[in-house]
Every structure is written in structure tokens, then in C-alpha cells.
Amino acid sequence: MSNKKWLVLILALVMLISTACGNKNVEEPASVDIPTDAGQESEAPQKVDGGIFIFGIGSDPNVMNPLYAGDRVTMTINNAIFAPLYVIDEEGTQFFLAESITPSEDYLTYTLKLKSGLKWHDGEDLTAADVIFTLNSITDEKQKANSRGSFVVAGKPVEAKKIDDLTVEFILPEVSVPFMGSLGGIRPIPQHIFEGEEDLAKSTKNLEPIGSGPFKFKEMKSGEKVELVRFDEYFDGKPNLESLVFRVIADANASNTALLNGELSAKYITTAEVDKFNEDENFNVVLFKEGMLNNMVFRLTNKDLQNEDVRKAIAYGINREEIITGVYKSSEYAEEAYSVFVPNTQFHTSDVEKYEYNVEKAKELLENAGVENLKLRLAYINSSKENEGFGLIMQQQLKEIGVELELLPMERGAFYDKLLDASNTDFDLAFNGYVMGVEPNGYKPLFRTADFNNFMGYANEKLDAAWEEGVVETDETKRAEIYQTIQKQLMDDMVVYPIAYPNSIVAVNKKYGGIEEAKLVPISMFRDLSKLYIME
């Protein structure tokens, strides 16, 4: 009979464990964030002071120092800790630490005025000296800052001169219109913390960063979370939320569950998940422009593709609309793309050759080019569902015009290794995506003859000259003309086929407000976290 006793014991144990879990949960909910019952529905939720907002991040941040942030996670955290000088977007200039920025008449000197009474998180004053220290660190070759290229004009670094405690003058060796945008993006680091550090990237000071943004660093638990608390002396007023927590969740499924379970406050979701979250009364689903272009590039190493008519034929043979509905459900989630510039880039125009779907024209162009039975290899990253969708649909479409596509999904690292090497002939077409920002000059490296980033192998001397003109042209109308001509020419030459400008979709727990004021932006999700609040 002893075996029966065993069974009873095991059963009892199981019951004990399950009741223990059950009972405890009545007293203490599994998570502090599980939305409260619908019992209080009669009262409209009120904005309250305090509360936590929890972001999900895929991994620990890298170096918590704006000079080195290159990945989404670190940039998102930096955005809370370090305030920028100002931000130029499609709506104009939004000032943060800076009060004004004024170029001189010859556009060789820019005068930056800081707001008064700015403070670092440790209570020290933020002054012109910090801005100068930051710029000098960026231009210092030894420090290997990410954005050094933006502050070196015509081979010489931009100089910064202190006028008074709140004013800095930047002196450029040569006119560079994009400079103003790059300058705004600087997120100053404190001189009194970093002065004398030999290697800023390896400095232990980065482990407990001191910034000037709405939230200050509290603690980091590797692999678990980064916790920030509000900075009462933030120049734009005390933030509403008490703290921000960035929780590390590597797995996409797990982070979805965590969001549904109330363990996260907001998260990017895919079009496949939209319906689920729209139906859930605990969430707001918000769309915003990611500023990204998904496209297909032509490799000019392929003999057939060197013929412009062949490239155009392929462009006419693709039905963009069908791709958008096939991959993104509807144009609500991705706009049809016509230019290589995204809509929020300055001087963007859709007034270019659009290559509307036209099988007859495509066939005719191929016939004129004397190309028959064209076989092309199309490469993309194997983990991208989006790219896979593009590939399968295009494969079908191009069959109509007698072009056979061989799909080559590749591992991410291998794909970029091969894509960035314009002489590699492993494939003829590739899917790529980019975010280049508001400043049109940002696109230059992609199209300049023999540029390292020009992986089409495209060469057009006329356009090279136009790109250089765009950098020094200070007259807005003339500048617009230059970049519009560039966009038209690029479409006429058809080396990049623009597919879609996808929108980002974010599901936010309904108890959070201030989403509009905080403004959803690419990469860091919210631009100004001090504006978010909680409603109870």
C-alpha cells in the first residue's frame, strides 16, 4: 500500500503549491500593473501625479553616453536621461536646452543661446562650457564618437567658442547647411564629470550617467532593468511620472504577453497584431510615421541590370499596391513610396516618375533591350517577415513579364557583409530599408559615385555635383529645387525601387495619457517623456 501513500503525498504537494499560489494572489496581484477592475467605470479617470511607465527593451543598453549610442535601446534610454539642444522636424524647430540658434549672414558662424537656470541631475549648472566640452569630445579623433563625421566640415573640425556662460559660437571652416540640424541633435554631457577621462567610451562614469533630461538614472540591473526617476528640476517643469523602467525582454512573444499582462506599458506591435489590441479595451493603438523607406536596390554589377530599360521594365512590372495590401494589410499601415526620400525629409516630393504598374510597357522595354529569359537573384534578411512577403509577391508579379526571381534569404550578418560590398556578385537585387532623417543631405552617401555606402554601384557625376551644391546652398527655394531635381533624376535612373513608407504601430495601455504631447517619434518611441502621465 506504500505506493498509494506516495500518490497521496504527491497530490497533496501539488494541491498545496497551487493553493499557495492562488491564495497569495488574492492578497497581492501578480503584477503592480494589472489594470484595475472595471468597477470604477462610472468615474472618469483623472490625471494623477506620479506612477511608473514601463518600456520593454530587447537587451541591456550599451554605453549610456550619447556620444556612443547607436542602437535603439541605448538611444531610447538616452532620450530620457540626456536632453538635446533642439530638434528640427517637419513642423519646424523645437527648442529643448537651447533657447535660440542663429546663423550669421555668411552662414559660417552659428550662435547658440542656452536657456538660463539649466541643471545637471547632480545639481550642477549646465553652461556653455559643457556644450563646448561635448563638441570637442565629439570632434576629438581619439574618442571615436559616433557623430564625428557631422562636425567635421571640409576635413576640419567645427570650432566652438565661449561668448558667455550661456552663449556659444560655432565657427565652420566652410558653409554647411546640414550643420544646424546636426548641432541640434547634440545631447550635452557634463564636463565636471568627464573632464580628464582618457577613454570616454570605457569610463565607469557611464554606468551612472548624469544628464539633463526629464529623468535621472537610479539603478541598472544587468539583464533585468534600468530604472530612472523624475528630475524635479527639469527645465520644462517637473515630469508627471514618478519613474520610468526599461525592462529587458529579449523574446518578442514574451514581450507581447507582458504587455497584455500589464507588465509593460507600451510596445511596438505588428500589423498582424493590430486587431487583437484594437479589440482589447485596455489598449490604445497609435500609428505614427517611422520615417523609413523600404526599398529594393539594383546591383549594377549585373550586366543586364546595367541597361536602364531593364531596370525600368522591372519597376513597371511590380504592382506596389498589391504588395502593400499583401504585406501591410492596407495603406493605413504603410504608404506607397515613390521617392527615395521619406515624406518627413525636407523637400520631399512625389512629383517623380511613379512607375505605375504596366505589364505591356514592361514587356516592351525588355524587348527593346533585347533581354530574354532574365533570371535574377534577390537577397534579403531571412528573419524579416516583411521582406519575405515582398519577395514572394514580386516573384509572382515579375513572372508575368518573363523575369524569374530566385529568392535568397540570408542571415543578417551575412546579408549586410555582402550588401555593403558593392563589388559582391552573389545577388542582383536586394531589399533594404533606411531611416535618414529630416535633412536631405543625409541621403548623399547612398548615391554619391564610389561612396562606400553606395552599394548599388551607381555613378552619376551630374548628381554628385548637385549633392555638393545642396550642402552650401543657403537659399531655401534654391535648395528645394536642387533636392527635387535629385529625387526626379534618381527615379529616372531607377537604381532604387521605393516600395513603402511603413508606419509604426504602438499599443499603449489605456491608463496613460499625454501621448500626443509626448509625441511619438521613430527609435525612442516618445520624444518628450516628461509629458506622459497616468490616469486613475
Place this chain on the structure above:
Amino acid sequence: MIIKRMIQAIPMMIAISIVSFLLIKLAPGDPVQAYITPEMGPTEIESIRESMGLNSPIHIQYIRWLKSALKGDLGYSLVNHRPVAMQIIERLPATLGLMGASLVISMILGIIIGLVSASNQNKLFDNIATFTSYLGISIPSFWFAMMLVYVLSLKLKLLPSIGMRTIGVHTTWDLIKHSIMPTIVLSLQNTATVTRYIRSSTISQLREDYVIVEYASGASKREVLYKYVLKNAILPVITILGMSLPGLVSGAFITESIFGWPGMGQLGIKSIFSYDYPLIMAITMFSSFILIIGNLLSDILYGIADPRIKELR
């Protein structure tokens, strides 16, 4: 003998390190990819590569790595610039805790279920246990984990789905609640394996002559089972103990990333995706070290439990 085995482990560790180093270097992509921005030209990218020490020939890079590793310096992460050793030390407790709990649970459960199964051979309990252990061995752990999360977190709201602690809560109970699911997932396969071993070794013991002798001299079934059979049947568990360590290490990689458990596994996966080779090397070496220690441990324990084995060597 132990010392001899320890010395034998050294060339094995070196061989493992050479192979891992080569494999990392042969894989497409490199850590510089994380730093490339469109403003950069090839010269800037080269200078980053140079400063990371990625431009020397592979064997030089390996020797450089080996030299500092032997001095106990595992270098700096190429991605977050923090000392590798520090990152591993931070993550170690979480992983060891999870592995330890799973090991204990799977041993206890496996032995109990295995014994009960064997002494009730082909009865209901045995059939259920056998079926369940087959299931346990063949179910993919990530699927099992997703199911647990779906039922226990999303539907029943009993347990938190991710992490080790609720934000702002610092109780032991909170820690236990967070560890229940990862521990169950990590123990599943091991429990099933232990159950199967114990069951079959108990059954074969029950057929031995000494059992018949004991029965004949009037011992009860219970006495025979716990006094004599258990001691002999449990021997293979010691081998399984050593053998299950590598499985636990690799299982921890999967379990930790699904449950956002802040351990070595999660760190390892991140380092692989970012080509952070000093970190990959350190974690690989650490896992191999556990593997070798596990084997060594099971040999030693086996020798203690069954002195005949020692004599044979």
C-alpha cells in the same frame, strides 16, 4: 586520480577555445556593424576595426586573447565597453539559482516517480508516468514555456510572465513566483530523463538474486525496496547528474530568453547577435568548464558510491 583528470581537462579547454574562436571569426558579420553610420567612410570604419584589434591575423588575435585570459583578464565587451568578467559575475547568480533549483527538483521528482513506477510496473501510475516522461522528453521547451505563460499568466493571472522581480517589489515571495515557471520548464526534460533511468534500473535490480533472497528471508516489499534496491538503483543518477549539467546550461539559454530571466543565457544570446566575441568566448569557456566539471564530478561520485569502479581504474 582527480588531479590527473584535472590536468587532462586543460588541453581540452584549449582545444575548445581554439575551435570556438575560429568559428566566431568565420561567421559572417563583425561587431563593427553596430557602429557604422552613413556619415562614416571606409577609413573611419577601418580605424574602429583597428582599435578593436580586429585587423590582425586570426592566430595573433587568438594568442592575444589566450594570454590575457590566462592572466584572468577576459577583456572588454566590444559593444558596451564594460569588462566581460564583471558582466558574467553579475549574471551568474541568476543562472546558477535557476539551474540549481531545477537540478534539485528534477532529481527528487525523478527518483520518486521512477521508484513508484518501477514498483508498480505496468499499472496505472506506471503507465501515466511513462507516458508523461516520454512527453517530457519530446516536448520542445519553448513551446511548453509559451503554454505555461498562456495558461498561468494570461488566462489565470496567477504568475508574472517575465523577469525575476516585479518592479518596486522586493519580497522573497515575489522572487519565488517569478521563478516557478522557468524552473518548471528547465526541470521538465531532466525530470523525465531521471524518471526513466530510475525506473529501468530499479526494475532490473528487482530481478536480481539478492532481492529474491531478501523476500525469501521474510522482508516486506517496502523494506526490500528502500533498504536494498534503492541504494543500487540510485547509482545511475549520479552519472545523470553530471550528464545533465550541459543540458541545463543549454536549456537555461532558451528558458532565460523566453522568461526574460537575467542570467548568463540571455547575455550569451545577446553577445552572439552582436558579434561580441570577448563575451562569446568567456561564456563558451564557462559552459565548457561546467561540462568538464560535471563529468569529473560524476566520475568521482560514482567512485564513492560504488568502490568497485574505483578499483577497476
